[in-house]
Amino acid sequence: NHYPHSLRNIDELCASIVRSHRETSQYRLEELQALRWKVFSREEIQVYQSKTVDEMWQHCAVRLTEAVQYVVEFAKHIPGFRMLSQNDQIALLKTGSMEVVLVRMCRFFNTENNTVFFDGKFAGTEVFKSLACGDLIAAVFDFAHGLCALKLTEQQLALFSALVLINPDRPSLEDRVRVQRVHRSVEVGLTHILHRDNHDSLLHKLYQRMAVLRSLCSLHMEKLRWFSQRYPLTAHSLFPPLYKELFA
Numbered sequence: 001n002h003y004p005h006s007l008r009n010i011d012e013l014c015a016s017i018v019r020s021h022r023e024t025s026q027y028r029l030e031e032l033q034a035l036r037w038k039v040f041s042r043e044e045i046q047v048y049q050s051k052t053v054d055e056m057w058q059h060c061a062v063r064l065t066e067a068v069q070y071v072v073e074f075a076k077h078i079p080g081f082r083m084l085s086q087n088d089q090i091a092l093l094k095t096g097s098m099e100v101v102l103v104r105m106c107r108f109f110n111t112e113n114n115t116v117f118f119d120g121k122f123a124g125t126e127v128f129k130s131l132a133c134g135d136l137i138a139a140v141f142d143f144a145h146g147l148c149a150l151k152l153t154e155q156q157l158a159l160f161s162a163l164v165l166i167n168p169d170r171p172s173l174e175d176r177v178r179v180q181r182v183h184r185s186v187e188v189g190l191t192h193i194l195h196r197d198n199h200d201s202l203l204h205k206l207y208q209r210m211a212v213l214r215s216l217c218s219l220h221m222e223k224l225r226w227f228s229q230r231y232p233l234t235a236h237s238l239f240p241p242l243y244k245e246l247f248a
């Protein structure tokens, strides 16, 4: 029996992943719902748009790094993740943490006015204009919109996030077989949750979303490289160390 010895039954596995998701999701859904219609005024948008490229990138990098740190906490409580070697844990986080940040963004997304929670209010794509990467931001919004449309419950989102993170196909894994075992147990958990919710058709759609996620994140890494070459000072001195560790 390949399951980690302490988690014979799938319910226990799902419960620990859902608990970890809830404890590390940065904002509760109720909080975000209450702020749903708090959008930026024209003047506030003007202030964002008049920032220089590296000021806006630095502003976003701080938030992305904070979001990545919550994902690292989430990963640590996924049963089986801590059993992996340190190197494999870092390898999974290096590539998977931004994907989970993107998956989690669908919680802060309002599909009715195509805005995302940013800096305490809901922002449209125009707020990010000074980043000078409209294609990346458009792709981030599209992905969030697409995932929102699936109307995942928090439990389904928790299991999906764990599945995205524990990816045995990541480059430079030392013990791929062990990562496969943990991936398999999370997959059984997600299938179990979807079956219980009478939503089996969602699994296929979620696998399609995972493929989109991977292409989106390679675009991100490309942008990140462009930015750190264009603004080496900002990228190498101002980005919080974890960000450099994960993305440098």
Ligand SMILES: CNC(=O)[C@@H]1CCCN1C(=O)c1ccc(Cl)c(COc2cccc3c(C(F)(F)F)cc(C)nc23)c1Cl
Binding pocket: 057, 059, 060, 061, 063, 064, 067, 098, 101, 102, 105, 108, 116, 117, 118, 119, 128, 131, 136, 137, 140, 219, 220, 221, 223, 224
């Ligand atoms: C409450 N909301 C939040 O905390 C969210 C979750 C993570 C950060 N965050 C924001 O505040 C936020 C929300 C929406 C957007 Cl569009 C942004 C701006 O996003 C980015 C700007 C620059 C680079 C980004 C890159 C790149 F390229 F670095 F990999 C990759 C991702 C995915 N997002 C980038 C941000 Cl920073």
